[in-house]
Amino acid sequence: xxxxxxxxxxxxxxxxxxxxxxxxxxxxxxxxxxxxxxxxxxxxxxxxxxxxxxxxxxxxxxxxxxxxxxxxxxxxxxxxxxxxxxxxxxxxxxxxxxxxxxxxxxxxxxxxxx
Amino acid sequence: xxxxxxxxxxxxxxxxxxxxxxxxxxxxxxxxxxxxxxxxxxxxxxxxxxxxxxxxxxxxxxxxxxxxxxxxxxxxxxxxxxxxxxxxxxxxxxxxxxxxxxxxxxxxxxxxxxxxxx
Numbered sequence: 001x002x003x004x005x006x007x008x009x010x011x012x013x014x015x016x017x018x019x020x021x022x023x024x025x026x027x028x029x030x031x032x033x034x035x036x037x038x039x040x041x042x043x044x045x046x047x048x049x050x051x052x053x054x055x056x057x058x059x060x061x062x063x064x065x066x067x068x069x070x071x072x073x074x075x076x077x078x079x080x081x082x083x084x085x086x087x088x089x090x091x092x093x094x095x096x097x098x099x100x101x102x103x104x105x106x107x108x109x110x111x112x113x114x
Numbered sequence: 115x116x117x118x119x120x121x122x123x124x125x126x127x128x129x130x131x132x133x134x135x136x137x138x139x140x141x142x143x144x145x146x147x148x149x150x151x152x153x154x155x156x157x158x159x160x161x162x163x164x165x166x167x168x169x170x171x172x173x174x175x176x177x178x179x180x181x182x183x184x185x186x187x188x189x190x191x192x193x194x195x196x197x198x199x200x201x202x203x204x205x206x207x208x209x210x211x212x213x214x215x216x217x218x219x220x221x222x223x224x225x226x227x228x229x230x231x232x
Contacts, residue, residue, distance in 0.1 A: 036223070043120075043207055043225040044158075090157065094221075101148065102209075102221060106157045 002027045004093050006105035014113050015083050021076040021108050023065075023091030033074040034092040034102070035065055044090065050074065061085070086112045117141055118210050120224035127198055128232055135193045135227045137208030143188035144210035148221060149181075152205040164191045198231045205229075 003026045013019055025031055032051050036044040048059025055067040065076045074091060091105040117140040127133050137147055145166050150158040162172045162183050170183035180202075182194040191210075195202050205228055209221035 041226070041228065044223040049220060101160050101163060104157045
């Protein structure tokens, strides 16, 4: 069964500082990997996704993530955070075929301090 | 493109009543839609997978008679919470998979529906 671990429940960073959110997955084949962001009371917005090819993927809002198969990781990064980045971030893994469901991590809440 | 809407965005109902939540894919056709439930400060828990024209597949522990799912068209799925009770209060989110996405398992999410049962 597939699973996702986000080891950091809550991260606080200063505005303008760099950010890295960790995500580790467990899946028996090549996974599809996603990062979503959720603002309070809102749905999920896709930041970026990895299906195949270049292991460094660029997303919206200046985010990027790197797929490392050897470490089963898909960490999300941003070189300089903005106050508007404060939100909940979810990593998810899915199969690369059919209508397989997504499995979400428990999320990381990001707080930005001025 | 790839917009999913939900209606209503917020609903308050009395205990024992039924509530219907609609999920629509606005600019694409979705053979598969997914219903999630999210408790405060927690992750999304998949409730069921809804396939157009067939019965939904429920996750373990989800009562199919309580959470009725209908996916009557390629752009609409509905979740009906029957005989709602306060413990059903939650944030319900749907997602839809674009039928033209081929092997890509990308889901597009709706904005969610906040259900409060008094």
